[in-house]
Amino acid sequence: MSRIAVASGKGGTGKTTIAVNLARVMPGPVTVMDCDVEEPNVHLFLSPRDLQTEPVGIPVPKINTDLCTVCGECARFCEYNALGDMQTKIVVFNELCHGCGGCTRVCPEGAITEVDRVIGEVSRGKATDNITVITGRMNVGEALSPPVIRAAKAQAVEGTVIVDAPPGTACPFAAAVRGADLVVLVTEPTPFGVHDLGLAAETLAAMNLPFGVVINRSGEGDDTVEEVCHRHGAPLLARIPEDRAIAEAYSRGELLVDALPQYRDAFINLEQRIAEILNASGEES
Amino acid sequence: MKVLITAEGKDLDANVDPRFGRAAFFLVVDTDKGEVVEAVDNGAGRGAAQGAGVQAAQTAARLGVSALISGHCGPNAFSAMQAANIKIYTGATGTVRHALEQFHKGELTPADDADVRGHW
Numbered sequence: 374m375s376r377i378a379v380a381s382g383k384g385g386t387g388k389t390t391i392a393v394n395l396a397r398v399m400p401g402p403v404t405v406m407d408c409d410v411e412e413p414n415v416h417l418f419l420s421p422r423d424l425q426t427e428p429v430g431i432p433v434p435k436i437n438t439d440l441c442t443v444c445g446e447c448a449r450f451c452e453y454n455a456l457g458d459m460q461t462k463i464v465v466f467n468e469l470c471h472g473c474g475g476c477t478r479v480c481p482e483g484a485i486t487e488v489d490r491v492i493g494e495v496s497r498g499k500a501t502d503n504i505t506v507i508t509g510r511m512n513v514g515e516a517l518s519p520p521v522i523r524a525a526k527a528q529a530v531e532g533t534v535i536v537d538a539p540p541g542t543a544c545p546f547a548a549a550v551r552g553a554d555l556v557v558l559v560t561e562p563t564p565f566g567v568h569d570l571g572l573a574a575e576t577l578a579a580m581n582l583p584f585g586v587v588i589n590r591s592g593e594g595d596d597t598v599e600e601v602c603h604r605h606g607a608p609l610l611a612r613i614p615e616d617r618a619i620a621e622a623y624s625r626g627e628l629l630v631d632a633l634p635q636y637r638d639a640f641i642n643l644e645q646r647i648a649e650i651l652n653a654s655g656e657e658s
Numbered sequence: 659m660k661v662l663i664t665a666e667g668k669d670l671d672a673n674v675d676p677r678f679g680r681a682a683f684f685l686v687v688d689t690d691k692g693e694v695v696e697a698v699d700n701g702a703g704r705g706a707a708q709g710a711g712v713q714a715a716q717t718a719a720r721l722g723v724s725a726l727i728s729g730h731c732g733p734n735a736f737s738a739m740q741a742a743n744i745k746i747y748t749g750a751t752g753t754v755r756h757a758l759e760q761f762h763k764g765e766l767t768p769a770d771d772a773d774v775r776g777h778w
């Protein structure tokens with residue numbers, strides 16, 4: 374069972390478009406995981422039904438003031454300043470806590486226990502007999518998305534997994550792509566697109582994850598993308614042309630492979646390229 | 659009394675740094691003598707990935723000041739300072755010397771809430 378992550382350094386390049394249409398042309402069962410938990414949108418295209426939803430929480434410290442001696446060890450330990458040593462008492466800022474649990478370990482008095490704080494949810498449902506959709510969703514006002522992404526990724530899956538990653542190259546991106554057998558980096562051939570493709574490529578190289586590139590809105594500037602591919606030894610997997618009809622179908626929440634059959638072959642070819650690469654790497658290892 | 663004034667430099671002629679958590683320096687000032695008792699470099703707070711306000715409030719509590727004089731104060735710093743019973747005076751402008759004058763003339767009133775949002 375392989376795991377493909379669709380990612381991009383720059384936002385709005387077409388990650389979701391690639392992810393959902395790829396899912397649609399997969400010959401076998403597939404699970405699409407929407408890990409863009411700040412603004413998940415896979416469900417708009419695949420319409421999963423009979424959703425089962427569960428909350429996602431992180432452990433935050435609760436201080437037993439009867440035991441606390443205000444020694445300050447917890448506050449000194451906390452890299453995120455979620456605990457403040459105010460000399461006469463320790464104050465806790467739950468929204469700054471990353472849930473690492475370190476404070477409970479360094480407290481010499483055993484005065485800190487952990488309580489769950491809900492920061493989001495994960496839902497799952499079937500879009501078709503073949504397609505399962507898992508959606509991670511962070512609550513409005515929260516800032517810490519990796520725990521929600523990890524919760525989505527911890528769900529049981531069927532068949533090939535396609536992760537729709539959040540944009541960027543920071544922690545949420547890393548949390549989403551970690552463990553992928555192949556990362557599909559979607560870019561557009563603009564200076565911004567190419568710049569952020571370079572950042573994403575460097576991050577993936579540092580994470581030792583194999584990747585290929587899809588050029589969306591292909592046309593003028595493709596050579597600048599090809600140069601990045603060449604530099605990183607990454608295959609160019611597909612080109613999706615600049616076409617207003619694609620944007621129109623997208624804005625109606627339609628799948629390109631259904632609304633615009635002329636693009637169906639492009640996604641079938643992409644699926645086959647990915648399968649070839651995964652097969653080849655499977656044989657190597 | 660001992661107050662903490664946020665500043666861009668180390669002496670009375672430095673400008674007030676309008677931020678608390680990410681101020682360049684924390685000056686501990688004796689308001690009776692009008693002298694800087696101690697200048698604390700806040701490089702760590704400036705570089706903090708998050709929670710600079712909480713960190714600054716801890717420093718204020720550790721330094722044992724009874725009040726803060728600054729330009730603004732965010733929500734986390736505000737509640738941490740309240741927990742330590744440190745009064746907060748916002749709206750200070752100009753040099754540290756000028757801020758002290760504002761304080762003595764009663765032109766700065768104690769804030770009863772944060773006046774800016776986090777990450778201001």
